[in-house]
Each structure stands twice: as structure tokens, then as C-alpha cells.
Amino acid sequence: MAHLPTDAAALRSRFGPHLNSAPPGGWDADPVPERTVETHCCFCGQQCGIKLKVAGNQVVGFDPWEAFPFNKGKLCPKGVKRYLQGGHPDRLLHAMKRTASGFEPMGWEEAMERTVAEITRIQDRYGKDAFAMLSGVSLTNEKSYLAGKFARLALGTRNLDYNGRLCMVSAGAGNKKAFGVDRAANSWEDIPLADVIWVTGANVAECAPITTDYIWRARDRGAKLIVVDPRITPLARTADLALPLRPGTDSALTNGILHLLDQWNLVDRDFVRDHTNGFDEALEAARACTPQWTSAVTGLPVAAIEKAARMWGEASTSFLLHARGIEHQSKGVENVNSCINMVLATGRIGRPGCGYATITGQGNGQGGREHGHKCDQLPGNRDIENPEHRAHICGVWGCTDEELPGKGLSAQEIMNAIHEGDIKGLLCLCFNPLVSLPDSTFTREALEKLEFFVSLDFFLSETAQHADIIFPSALHEEDDGTSTSAEGRVIRIRKAVEPPGEARTDWEILVELARRLGRGRFFDHFTSPGAIFQELRRASSGGTADYGGITYEKIEKQMGVFWPCPTEDHPGTPRLFEGGKFFHPDGRARFIPTPWRPPMEEVDADYPVWLTSGRVVFHYLSGTQTRRIGFLVEQCPHPYVEIHPRLAANLGIREGDATAVATRRGELVLPAKLVTTIRPDTVFIPYHWPGNLGANRLTARHLDPVSRIPEFKVSACRVTRTTPDRFPPELLELMALGRGE
Amino acid sequence: MVSEEFGFFIDPQRCIGCRSCVAACAECGTHRGHSMIHLDELDRLASTQTGPTVCMHCEDPICAMSCPADAIKRTEDGVVHASQKPRCVACQNCELSCPFGVPIVLPGLEQMLKCDLCYDRSSIGLKPMCATVCPSQALLFAPRHEVAAMRGSRPLREFVIGGLRIRTRNAIMVPDPEVPLNLDASILMEGGL
Ligand code: SF4
Numbered sequence: 015m016a017h018l019p020t021d022a023a024a025l026r027s028r029f030g031p032h033l034n035s036a037p038p039g040g041w042d043a044d045p046v047p048e049r050t051v052e053t054h055c056c057f058c059g060q061q062c063g064i065k066l067k068v069a070g071n072q073v074v075g076f077d078p079w080e081a082f083p084f085n086k087g088k089l090c091p092k093g094v095k096r097y098l099q100g101g102h103p104d105r106l107l108h109a110m111k112r113t114a115s116g117f118e119p120m121g122w123e124e125a126m127e128r129t130v131a132e133i134t135r136i137q138d139r140y141g142k143d144a145f146a147m148l149s150g151v152s153l154t155n156e157k158s159y160l161a162g163k164f165a166r167l168a169l170g171t172r173n174l175d176y177n178g179r180l181c182m183v184s185a186g187a188g189n190k191k192a193f194g195v196d197r198a199a200n201s202w203e204d205i206p207l208a209d210v211i212w213v214t215g216a217n218v219a220e221c222a223p224i225t226t227d228y229i230w231r232a233r234d235r236g237a238k239l240i241v242v243d244p245r246i247t248p249l250a251r252t253a254d255l256a257l258p259l260r261p262g263t264d265s266a267l268t269n270g271i272l273h274l275l276d277q278w279n280l281v282d283r284d285f286v287r288d289h290t291n292g293f294d295e296a297l298e299a300a301r302a303c304t305p306q307w308t309s310a311v312t313g314l315p316v317a318a319i320e321k322a323a324r325m326w327g328e329a330s331t332s333f334l335l336h337a338r339g340i341e342h343q344s345k346g347v348e349n350v351n352s353c354i355n356m357v358l359a360t361g362r363i364g365r366p367g368c369g370y371a372t373i374t375g376q377g378n379g380q381g382g383r384e385h386g387h388k389c390d391q392l393p394g395n396r397d398i399e400n401p402e403h404r405a406h407i408c409g410v411w412g413c414t415d416e417e418l419p420g421k422g423l424s425a426q427e428i429m430n431a432i433h434e435g436d437i438k439g440l441l442c443l444c445f446n447p448l449v450s451l452p453d454s455t456f457t458r459e460a461l462e463k464l465e466f467f468v469s470l471d472f473f474l475s476e477t478a479q480h481a482d483i484i485f486p487s488a489l490h491e492e493d494d495g496t497s498t499s500a501e502g503r504v505i506r507i508r509k510a511v512e513p514p515g516e517a518r519t520d521w522e523i524l525v526e527l528a529r530r531l532g533r534g535r536f537f538d539h540f541t542s543p544g545a546i547f548q549e550l551r552r553a554s555s556g557g558t559a560d561y562g563g564i565t566y567e568k569i570e571k572q573m574g575v576f577w578p579c580p581t582e583d584h585p586g587t588p589r590l591f592e593g594g595k596f597f598h599p600d601g602r603a604r605f606i607p608t609p610w611r612p613p614m615e616e617v618d619a620d621y622p623v624w625l626t627s628g629r630v631v632f633h634y635l636s637g638t639q640t641r642r643i644g645f646l647v648e649q650c651p652h653p654y655v656e657i658h659p660r661l662a663a664n665l666g667i668r669e670g671d672a673t674a675v676a677t678r679r680g681e682l683v684l685p686a687k688l689v690t691t692i693r694p695d696t697v698f699i700p701y702h703w704p705g706n707l708g709a710n711r712l713t714a715r716h717l718d719p720v721s722r723i724p725e726f727k728v729s730a731c732r733v734t735r736t737t738p739d740r741f742p743p744e745l746l747e748l749m750a751l752g753r754g755e
Numbered sequence: 756m757v758s759e760e761f762g763f764f765i766d767p768q769r770c771i772g773c774r775s776c777v778a779a780c781a782e783c784g785t786h787r788g789h790s791m792i793h794l795d796e797l798d799r800l801a802s803t804q805t806g807p808t809v810c811m812h813c814e815d816p817i818c819a820m821s822c823p824a825d826a827i828k829r830t831e832d833g834v835v836h837a838s839q840k841p842r843c844v845a846c847q848n849c850e851l852s853c854p855f856g857v858p859i860v861l862p863g864l865e866q867m868l869k870c871d872l873c874y875d876r877s878s879i880g881l882k883p884m885c886a887t888v889c890p891s892q893a894l895l896f897a898p899r900h901e902v903a904a905m906r907g908s909r910p911l912r913e914f915v916i917g918g919l920r921i922r923t924r925n926a927i928m929v930p931d932p933e934v935p936l937n938l939d940a941s942i943l944m945e946g947g948l
């Protein structure tokens with residue numbers, strides 16, 4: 015049913031991506047801004063403060079917001095140019111339906127009626143759970159909360175999950191195991207106070223650019239920087255120690271370090287005794303990880319491993335940062351816990367200059383994993399299978415326990431179930447799985463099997479192109495609310511302009527759908543984001559992610575409030591675990607044993623090269639927004655394959671050559687980019703593009719057993735030189751754009 | 756006037772090549788749409804090192820000296836301004852003579868443009884746009900006396916280029932010890948090359 019309604023080229027010519035390169039009216043228009051609105055960037059998890067200039071219901075430019083404490087006016091190029099998506103020609107202005115020849119605008123009333131009729135038909139015929147919902151963590155906290163309640167009480171389905179599943183769930187799960195809470199342990203203000211900074215699986219310069227300044231401020235004081243990554247990223251370039259390990263061997267290294275810390279008596283035995291459990295078991299699992307063994311597995315020299323252990327072990331303050339490089343693996347949670355073991359062993363947490371954090375990738379990645387749009391979670395970071403937690407939420411929502419569905423499938427499992435034919439209908443909000451899930455050929459086949467697919471979107475994403483009905487929704491700057499940054503700081507998103515045409519905010523669309531599904535009594539009181547936030551506060555109260563004492567006014571006054579903040583007179587909690595107090599019932603942290611195991615797929619004779627993927631600074635995730643902004647596209651128009659010259663020479667590949675990268679899932683043909691800054695046994699492809707340019711055609715659907723995150727960062731591939739006539743046409747178009755043609 | 760107390764410090768070591776400076780320069784009130792910053796990948800094959808180039812605001816600006824139309828003015832506060840539109844004949848002498856490769860004569864515009872330290876901002880106490888947004892503060896605008904305490908590197912304001920001694924208002928931060936530009940992951944792996 016949900017095949018593309020017309021060919022991809024026709025869709026592209028009508029719905030883009032087209033490039034917007036100048037403010038409304040062009041550069042010469044120079045409108046006088048009527049006002050500036052202090053809000054935040056709509057992209058990554060750092061959530062930089064920014065002022066948007068507004069004239070005539072349009073965002074016409076920006077001003078740095080220097081008073082906002084996190085970024086003090088600093089912005090990456092995405093933040094600088096974000097305002098160009100406002101008056102963008104690709105914006106969806108009307109509801110649309112699929113026809114035999116493409117998409118046609120339709121009235122709002124008809125779109126609502128059809129959607130409700132289809133949801134009802136599918137659920138009557140196949141059961142409630144045959145209709146699933148996917149949502150995203152670019153949504154505000156209010157919308158995340160509403161999405162969770164909408165799926166459970168309006169759709170009555172247990173199959174709701176979110177795209178944070180492709181982001182930080184491994185960190186969240188690992189943090190909960192070790193600390194009993196899922197949040198960065200510190201505000202970033204502790205980074206400049208640290209004496210050694212360990213960055214692993216995080217291309218900080220490109221994915222969290224503002225964080226580089228925090229790290230440099232520490233280094234100005236003499237702090238040492240250790241960077242662990244198969245590539246020498248722009249931050250690793252100047253590191254005191256760069257450890258380009260073999261993809262998928264992260265916990266072998268961290269286990270090896272733990273082993274050495276113990277051998278060299280660099281463990282803080284008092285802290286371990288007084289504030290933690292499980293050290294001996296974790297050490298036991300690392301017992302065999304001698305420097306020689308670690309070297310053999312990771313491909314790093316023994317001397318480098320020993321140097322890292324000394325630098326880490328002997329410091330008096332330290333900060334450990336990790337991100338998707340270690341989390342996007344089928345052992346993502348183990349990688350995270352092995353890092354935390356290193357932190358706990360030295361007792362360097364919960365005091366100034368000592369800390370630990372995952373660098374949240376998506377805008378509201380932190381808040382998005384607290385308010386219950388995960389398949390296993392209720393608001394306040396509560397567990398959907400815990401009877402007490404369920405009772406609290408039933409109390410707030412005014413529903414019975416029978417009305418509240420149980421744990422459902424995770425994002426990739428929902429797609430698997432659609433492919434199997436077990437799930438027949440889907441509502442997708444702020445999620446572009448066709449680009450962001452692994453094995454995109456499989457995802458496309460799944461979407462084609464849906465009986466009914468409704469999408470809420472502001473641009474026609476690659477996934478939305480498969481929808482039957484599309485509701486035009488609103489951009490970040492067209493709605494109010496809050497979001498929670500990588501630091502755990504709850505901040506205020508302020509509406510700058512009204513949505514254009516017939517576009518409406520996601521929450522208005524969901525509330526109306528709920529009403530028409532006959533569930534208005536649970537949603538009618540949501541007349542504004544503020545009203546949703548009031549209920550979110552009550553729902554989160556007493557949970558670990560406690561927002562009970564946070565108000566919009568307090569956020570504005572304090573420039574953000576760190577949760578937990580249980581009461582209105584509580585200032586919030588920038589630094590967790592002070593005094594060695596953790597969130598487990600006994601107040602102690604847990605060492606988690608992480609015996610090393612290999613990735614799900616390893617290199618072999620047929621697929622002899624490791625493949626890894628990641629971001630570039632100019633694009634954001636699946637590129638729905640950034641592939642439409644002229645400046646950003648011009649800086650990095652298309653994907654490429656990074657290859658070390660030594661591997662390239664063996665394969666007869668030169669700079670720019672058409673290069674085929676094949677895995678067991680599929681093949682991409684891209685230009686080669688020769689760089690010495692990557693291991694010679696590994697290639698890298700940035701993942702922001704769809705279809706024939708999508709790195710996720712190559713990745714596998716292997717999941718971490720705990721977090722259900724797919725193994726994006728480790729695959730085995732075959733790399734060969736091919737001929738330029740095999741470059742896909744869309745690549746040639748983008749390459750011409752890159753040459754300024 | 757731009758306070759003498761404030762200096763512009765350029766630190767290529769910290770640069771992460773994000774081009775925020777390039778993006779933001781084009782957004783400021785005076786440059787609308789044109790960026791005055793050059794950002795170069797020095798040798799992408801061998802390193803991720805990138806280098807931003809902005810006008811150094813020379814004490815005796817060669818661009819101005821070589822301008823036949825006397826279109827380039829330096830104000831008392833040490834800021835060398837873009838060419839004055841009515842005077843500029845777009846001869847490109849400034850482009851050719853500047854030892855740092857800064858001025859741009861844009862085709863179609865017939866005027867030399869260059870960084871003027873965001874005079875609209877810096878003359879009222881704000882930082883230049885690029886220095887405000889630069890995520891890693893590779894472009895830093897700060898009180899001169901604070902910089903030594905703030906940074907491990909040394910500000911350089913005097914250069915000898917082609918036998919010519921040039922003093923500048925802006926400074927380049929020189930790392931100590933120097934950071935290698937040529938990086939090869941294989942050297943850092945077990946077994947090396
Ligand atoms: S994308 Fe991230 S780093 Fe860039 S401006 Fe937005 S929030 Fe800041």
C-alpha cells in the first residue's frame with residue numbers, strides 16, 4: 015500500500031530538498047526586526063541559547079545570546095543558519111493525501127476523519143497493538159509527555175517508541191544500572207576544573223562543538239586530554255594521547271585500564287568501600303585483560319594503553335565523556351558501564367572538577383528519555399512494569415490500570431513487526447526511520463507493507479513520502495515549551511512566530527485526534543504547552559527525573575533548572591552524587607562486570623574492512639532540516655568514504671575515485687576521501703543522506719540486548735574501486751552543487 | 756571606537772573547521788550575505804587542521820598603502836576598514852598586496868570588502884560576530900591583559916613576511932610546544948606503519 019506514490023525524482027522536484035540561502039526577501043531586504051526572542055537551537059543536545067530576530071511573523075535572522083550561561087553566544091554553523099528554515103519553500107502548508115500520481119492537498123476535516131477511521135478500522139480488525147506510534151526527541155518535553163499519554167490512552171497501544179532508541183539509550187540503561195539514575199552526572203562547568211579528560215567514541219568537535227571550549231579551558235590550566243576513537247577527529251588532533259582503537263573493542267580497552275588501575279594501586283579503595291558495590295566482580299571480569307591482551311584486541315600499542323592508565327589513574331580530578339561511538343553498538347550498555355567502572359574505581363565523581371557524562375546527541379535527547387515515550391517507560395523515568403509506578407501515573411491521568419497498556423516493542427522491533435505483518439498501522443511524529451534505522455532496504459519494505467501510515471511533519475521527510483495522510487506540523491520556533499539539555503538543564507523554548515498556512519503544532523494535532531478517537535476526557539484540558547507542563551510536573555513528582563518544582567518562571571529567572579528539582583523552593587541539582595550518594599535504594603553505586611565479547615559482525619575474508627559511520631558538523635541526523643539550508647549543504651553536499659592512503663593503495667583507489675562499499679545488507683558507491691586520520695583497517699561514511707547515499711543501507715539490525723540500540727558503529731565491509739558511471743544520479747547532482755555548478 | 760583594551764586573538768590550534776565564523780560573518784549587519792573570513796583545510800590528507808584567516812588590522816596596512824584611490828582607511832583605534840564604496844575602483848591591488856591574503860573584490864560588486872572587526876558591533880562594546888559564535892574560541896575577542904592568564908599559548912603581533920616587518924592589532928596565538936600537523940592513525944596503532 016505505502017509504496018512511493020510517484021517516482022523519487024518527481025517527489026524531489028516538488029517537495030525538495032531545495033536550498034534556502036538567504037533570509038526572507040533576500041539579503042537586500044534588510045527588514046528591521048520587530049523583536050528578538052530568546053530561545054534555543056533546534057538541533058543538537060547542547061541546546062545553545064540563541065536570539066531569533068522576528069519581523070512580520072517571520073524569523074529573519076539571529077543574534078548571539080551572550081547572557082545564556084551554557085554557550086555564552088557561541089554557536090555551530092547549524093545554529094547560525096537554522097533561521098533559514100522558517101520561510102522555506104519546502105514547508106508543508108496543508109494536510110495531504112496520497113493519490114496514484116503523488117500527494118494532493120486535502121482539507122483538515124477530511125484528513126482528521128480519514129485518520130480516525132483508519133486507526134479504528136485497523137484496531138477493530140487486528141487489535142489495539144496493531145497500530146504503533148513512533149516519535150522523536152526533537153520534541154519538547156511537553157510533546158514527549160503528550161506522545162506517551164496519547165499512545166497509551168488515545169490509541170491504547172503498547173507499541174510506542176522513540177528515536178532516542180537510536181541515540182543515547184545505551185547510556186541511559188548503563189547509567190541506571192550504575193547510578194540508579196539516567197542523567198549526566200555534572201553540569202559542564204566541572205569540565206574546565208578537571209585535570210584529565212577522557213573522551214571516548216565522541217567526535218566532540220563536530221557533534222558537540224561548544225563542548226570543545228570547555229575542554230580547551232581545562233587544557234589551558236594544564237589538563238591532559240585522552241581521545242579514544244578509530245579516527246583522529248579535530249579534537250583528537252591536539253590530544254595528549256590519541257588512541258585509535260579497532261571499532262567495537264571499546265570495553266576491551268576500558269577493562270584493560272581497570273586491570274592496570276588495580277595492579278598499580280591507583281584505585282580509590284576508600285571510595286570503593288564506602289560508596290559502591292560489585293568492585294570485585296567487575297575486576298574479576300577484567301582480570302584477564304592484561305596490557306598484552308588489550309593490545310591484541312584493540313590494536314593499540316601496550317605503551318599507549320599503559321600511558322592512558324597512568325594519566326587517568328594518577329590525576330586528582332577528571333571528567334569522562336562518551337557518546338554514540340561506544341553507545342551505538344550491540345554491547346553499548348557494556349561499553350558504558352565499563353567506562354563508569356573506570357570513573358568509580360578512582361572515586362572521581364560527585365565533587366568539583368570530577369564528573370562523567372554522555373554527550374546527548376539529539377536536541378531533547380535527555381528530556382525525551384524521561385517523560386514516557388519509550389516503550390518501557392512512564393513519566394518521571396518510571397518503569398511501565400512496576401505496579402507502584404503504574405499506580406502513580408494512573409492517579410495523575412485518571413485512568414485505570416487496565417486502561418494503561420504494558421511494555422511494547424522498541425523502535426527497530428516495531429519496524430521488524432511491521433515487516434512481519436503483525437503491525438498494520440503507524441503514526442510517525444518527528445522521526446525519519448527510513449534514513450535513521452539500520453538496513454534501510456528492510457525499512458523501506460516494511461513501510462510498503464503498512465495498511466495505513468499517518469505522518470506529522472513540517473518537511474516531507476523520506477519516511478513521510480510513504481504516508482497515506484500527512485499533517486503539516488510546526489517548527490521549533492513556532493511553539494512554546496521546555497527541553498532538557500545534555501547537562502540535565504531544563505530550558506525554555508519560546509515561540510517566535512505562528513505556524514504558516516494550515517500547519518499546526520504537534521500537540522494541537524494530537525489533542526484533536528485524541529478527542530475524535532473518543533478519548534477527549536484525558537486530553538481536553540491541554541489547551542497550551544503550559545497546561546501540559548503542569549501535568550508533567552505532577553506526573554514526574556517522586557520519580558527519579560523529578561520536575562515537580564520546575565516552573566516556566568523559574569527556568570527564565572535561573573536560565574535553566576537542573577533536575578531533580580522536587581519542590582518550588584528547590585534550586586535544582588547541577589551536580590549529582592555529591593558526598594558519594596547515588597540513586598539506588600542503598601545509596602551506593604554499582605560496578606557492573608563487563609566481560610569483553612566481540613561485535614555481532616566481524617571482518618572476514620569476504621568482508622575484510624571495518625565500517626563505521628558518524629556525523630559532520632554541517633548536518634543534523636537524517637538531514638531533514640539541514641539538507642535544505644544552502645550554506646550547510648555547500649560545506650558538505652554529499653557523503654564520501656574516508657580511507658587511509660595505505661588501504662587505498664592496496665585497493666588501487668585514489669582521491670575522488672568511485673568506491674563501492676558493500677556489506678551483507680547492500681552497497682553504496684561514493685567518492686573516496688583519502689585521509690591518514692583513520693585506521694587503515696577501517697573506513698568511515700557520514701550518515702545524513704537517504705536512499706542510494708544512505709550509510710544505513712549498509713548497517714545491520716543487530717541490537718544491544720538491554721538497550722535495543724542497533725549496532726550502527728561496527729560492520730564488516732568490502733571496499734573496491736569502481737567506475738564513475740556507477741555513481742547514483744542524485745550523488746552526481748550533489749557533487750555538481752559542491753563544485754558550484 | 757574599539758577599546759584598545761580589547762584584542763582579537765586567532766588560535767588555529769583550537770580551530771575545529773566548523774565554519775561557524777564563516778557562516779556568522781555573512782550574517783552581520785554590514786556584510787549581509789558575504790563572508791569576510793577564509794577558512795582553509797591545510798592538508799586534509801594528513802591532518803584535520805584547519806586555519807581561519809581574518810584581517811590582522813596592520814599598523815601600517817599594505818592594502819591601504821597600495822590602494823591608488825585612497826579608499827582604505829584606518830581609524831585611530833587601529834581598525835582597518837573595508838574600502839569606501841565611492842572611491843574604490845576594484846583594481847585588486849589590495850588583494851594582491853596583503854601579506855595575509857585577506858581582501859576580497861567580489862565579482863559583480865566592484866568593491867573591495869574585508870573584515871572591519873564588525874565595526875557596527877565592536878565600536879559599541881560587542882565582540883565581532885565570528886569571535887562571538889566560534890565554538891572553540893579559536894577566534895577570541897578579549898581584554899588583552901586577561902589573555903595571558905587565560906591561555907597557554909603566546910600572542911604574536913609582529914611578523915616578518917618577505918623581509919618586511921609587520922605589526923598588527925590582531926594577534927595569532929602560537930602554541931608551546933608546537934602541535935604536529937601531520938597525523939597518521941597508523942603510527943599510533945600496534946605495529947605502526
Ligand atoms: S547544533 Fe548544537 S552546537 Fe550547534 S548551535 Fe545548535 S545546539 Fe549549539
Ligand code: SF4
Nearest residue numbers: 810811813816818853
Ligand atoms: S591584513 Fe591585509 S587587509 Fe588586513 S590590514 Fe593588513 S594588509 Fe590590510
Ligand code: SF4
Nearest residue numbers: 770771773774776889
Ligand atoms: S568558528 Fe572557530 S572553530 Fe569554527 S572554523 Fe571558525 S575559527 Fe575555526
